[in-house]
Amino acid sequence: MMLPTLFLILSVLFSSSHASVQDFCVASLNGPETPAGFACKTPAKVTVNDFVFSGLGAAGNTSNIIKAAVTPAFVSQFPGLNGLGLSGGRLDLAPGGVIPFHTHPGASEILLVTQGSITAGFISSANDVYYKTLKKGDLMVFPQGLLHFQISAAGITSVAFVFFSSPNPGLQITDFALFGNSLPTPLVAGTTFLDPATIKKLKAVLGGTG
Ligand SMILES: *[C@@H]1O[C@H](CO)[C@@H](O)[C@H](O)[C@H]1NC(C)=O
Numbered sequence: 001m002m003l004p005t006l007f008l009i010l011s012v013l014f015s016s017s018h019a020s021v022q023d024f025c026v027a028s029l030n031g032p033e034t035p036a037g038f039a040c041k042t043p044a045k046v047t048v049n050d051f052v053f054s055g056l057g058a059a060g061n062t063s064n065i066i067k068a069a070v071t072p073a074f075v076s077q078f079p080g081l082n083g084l085g086l087s088g089g090r091l092d093l094a095p096g097g098v099i100p101f102h103t104h105p106g107a108s109e110i111l112l113v114t115q116g117s118i119t120a121g122f123i124s125s126a127n128d129v130y131y132k133t134l135k136k137g138d139l140m141v142f143p144q145g146l147l148h149f150q151i152s153a154a155g156i157t158s159v160a161f162v163f164f165s166s167p168n169p170g171l172q173i174t175d176f177a178l179f180g181n182s183l184p185t186p187l188v189a190g191t192t193f194l195d196p197a198t199i200k201k202l203k204a205v206l207g208g209t210g
Contacts, residue, residue: 026050027075027082027167037082037167038075051080056090056161065205067097067152075167087167091150093118093158098151100175107169109142109162111150116158122148147174180206 026046027038041050053073060069071090075081078088087107091099093116111120113134121131122142133153134140142148144165152158178192179202188199188210203209 024051024080025083027079029076029079033075033168038079040082041079053078053080053088056088059157059159060090060092062092062094062097062157066100067094068092068099068150070099070171072171074164074169081167084167085165087164087169089162089164091118091158091160091162093150093152093160095155095157096152097158099149100173101147101149102171102173103145103147104142104164104166104169104171105145107164107166108144109148109164109169111140111142111160111162113138113158113160116152116156117154118150118158118160119153120148120150122146175202176206179203179208182209184210 022040024046025037025040028041029038031039055077056071056073060071062069069090069092071092073081073088073090075087081087091111093099111118111134113136115136117133117135119131119133120140120142121129123129124143124146132140150160178188179199185196185199185203188194188203189196192199
């Protein structure tokens, strides 16, 4: 009586732990991304290059309206991250550059300044503000989902590397979300308390219509 029961329990334990132990699940980028990530690439086709991303050595192009560049090393660029709860990226801020208010719905962020000086901050759900001017070697953490920004604090180019607690943190930049869309100006005005002339002006600059 006892022995078969023990065998049953052990076999269930063994098979379930066996099923859950998988060294990695490199993303198969051909298929769709789901809330659980991408499907796994066939292990025989995995190479070391799936676990290495070489795209953060060069500065991003800051010739744009924000005078800044975000170079992502998310799972879409770096398939070895799939399922591991991590990703990274690089920020380049020319003098006067800014990463405007934005959120990463899926991850907390940690930022390391490696060159120049950056004023960074976030706003809590209670609308408390936490900001500081960071120098080379400083780390700052931004809790998941909260609005935050990084803005050049020096008259020189600044660089930071960022790391996220998700292989796909998501990125929604508030100004583009509010004014880079096709929501009619009266509705934007009604939902933001901003005057229509300002909204029209921002839509023109940020690519919105309506
Ligand atoms: C940077 O972007 C600008 C605007 O899109 C473009 O004109 C320029 O050629 C780019 N520079 C480099 C080095 O790619």
